[in-house]
Amino acid sequence: MNSYEAVRSSVKAGDWLTLLLGILCVVLITLKLWNGEQADRAIIRSAGKIFKEVPLSRDIQIEVPGPLGISIINIEKGRARITSDPSPRQYCVRQGWLQQAGEIAICLPNQVSVELTGSQKKYDSLNY
Amino acid sequence: MTASTIKLTATTEDHHVAKMAAVALGLTVLENAIPSPLPGVKPGLANIVTLIVLQRYGWRMAAWVSLLRVIAGSLLFGNFLAPGFFLSLSGAVFSLAALAISMHLPQRWFGAVTHSILAAFAHIAGQMMVVYLWLIPHSGIAYLIPIFATAALVFGTVNGIIAAKFIATPPNTSSTKNTKGTNDT
Numbered sequence: 001m002n003s004y005e006a007v008r009s010s011v012k013a014g015d016w017l018t019l020l021l022g023i024l025c026v027v028l029i030t031l032k033l034w035n036g037e038q039a040d041r042a043i044i045r046s047a048g049k050i051f052k053e054v055p056l057s058r059d060i061q062i063e064v065p066g067p068l069g070i071s072i073i074n075i076e077k078g079r080a081r082i083t084s085d086p087s088p089r090q091y092c093v094r095q096g097w098l099q100q101a102g103e104i105a106i107c108l109p110n111q112v113s114v115e116l117t118g119s120q121k122k123y124d125s126l127n128y
Numbered sequence: 129m130t131a132s133t134i135k136l137t138a139t140t141e142d143h144h145v146a147k148m149a150a151v152a153l154g155l156t157v158l159e160n161a162i163p164s165p166l167p168g169v170k171p172g173l174a175n176i177v178t179l180i181v182l183q184r185y186g187w188r189m190a191a192w193v194s195l196l197r198v199i200a201g202s203l204l205f206g207n208f209l210a211p212g213f214f215l216s217l218s219g220a221v222f223s224l225a226a227l228a229i230s231m232h233l234p235q236r237w238f239g240a241v242t243h244s245i246l247a248a249f250a251h252i253a254g255q256m257m258v259v260y261l262w263l264i265p266h267s268g269i270a271y272l273i274p275i276f277a278t279a280a281l282v283f284g285t286v287n288g289i290i291a292a293k294f295i296a297t298p299p300n301t302s303s304t305k306n307t308k309g310t311n312d313t
Contacts, residue, residue, distance in 0.1 A: 010292035014237030015245075022245050022281045030274035102268065 039101040039116035042080045044073060047111045056080060056116070066110035073114055080114055082107060145189055149196040152177040156201045166272075168215075168255070169279045172287060174201075175223070175247065179240050179291035187228055194220045211263055215255050222254025223247040240295055244288025248280035 011019075044052045046064050054060060054075060061083075062073045069086035079097040087093075087109040095105045101118030138146075152174035159173045174197050182190035198220045202213040230238070230246045256276065259269060 007289055010239070010289055010296055011241050012237055012239040014233065015239055015241035015288070018238070018242040018245050019281075019285060022249070022284070025249075026274065026277045026281050029277055033270050033273055 038078070039099060039103070039118050040078075041117050042073075042075060042098075043115045043117060045113045045115070051112075064112050066107070066112045068110045071107055071110050071112040073112075080116060081105070082112070082114060085112065086110055141189070144185070145192045145196065148177055148181050148189075148193045149200065152193055152197040153200050153204070156197060157204065160205070166275060168276065171283045172248065172251070175244065176287050176291045176294070178223075178227075179244055179247075179288065180294050182227055182231060182243065183240060183291075183295045187224070187231060190227065191224050194224055214262075215258060218254040218258040219251040222250040226250030239288075240292040241285060241288030244291060245281065245284040248284030248287070249277070252276045252280045 040056055042054050042056055043050060044054070044062060044064055046066055051064055052062060054062070056075055056078045058075070059077070060075045062075070064071045064073060066086070071085040071092075072083045074081055074083045079099040081097045082092045082095070082105050085093050085107045087107045089109075092105040092107040092112075092114075098105055098114065098116050101116055104113060104115040106113040155173040155177065159171055162171070164170060175194075177197075178190050178194045181193050195217075198213070198216045199208070202208040202210075202216065205212075207213050224247075226246045226249070227243055230243045233242065252273075256269065256273060
């Protein structure tokens with residue numbers, strides 16, 4: 001009895017059905033949750049307060065003052081990024097372009113953040 | 129002075145539960161030595177024991193084994209009543225609930241693999257619910273669900289196949305398994 005036969009003999013017909021449905025579920029969940037909704041607004045925060053809320057439809061450059069200096073945020077073709085920031089490690093700048101709702105770039109040292117939101121509040125699958 | 133002793137009478141069933149829980153505990157310790165790419169993604173080898181107990185002795189004993197394993201395991205790793213413990217507990221409770229339902233599926237068609245997959249999904253659903261309602265109330269954790277769901281499906285299937293193999297082997301011949309060619313079925 002080789003291992004392939006061993007597996008065959010222990011898996012019943014309904015088990016294959018369950019496995020198939022399981023794969024289907026996982027694929028659907030992945031498609032649903034990882035295809036983020038297109039964002040249409042950017043919320044820019046400074047020191048925890050909303051500094052500005054701008055639509056992504058218009059290309060614009062915004063300068064946000066923080067405790068270390070000025071962070072520059074660019075909005076272009078429905079995307080947003082922090083172009084320059086005085087923070088030492090530059091994490092938020094290296095994050096690059098944000099384009100899906102829910103994405104966020106945070107410059108902690110300069111207390112500046114950019115968060116993208118969609119037209120509707122996103123629900124997750126945990127709400128039954 | 130008479131020494132006061134508390135005497136607990138243990139039935140053979142109790143002994144059996146304890147033995148099975150000990151095996152499950154051993155597997156938990158073993159699997160904790162396996163590095164995981166993402167915290168929370170674990171094979172859940174102890175569930176093989178739960179599945180076998182479910183098949184052979186019914187749901188009540190499977191619940192005992194599973195919950196004892198969670199509690200004893202948390203004492204062993206020192207996270208009793210810590211978040212990790214409640215995650216294990218919620219996973220175990222949800223899995224047992226799923227098993228309580230799936231065990232009534234026709235046995236002719238549905239075996240341990242089905243039970244295992246359903247329990248694995250219930251496990252992760254319960255854990256994600258606790259994470260969301262208590263630990264990280266942010267919808268961002270939804271991005272992790274596909275990873276956990278994939279892991280649940282893969283490990284659920286593998287554990288189910290292993291459990292089905294053990295279930296197919298009668299208990300008294302399982303010890304002679306390694307003597308070559310004596311138990312070809």
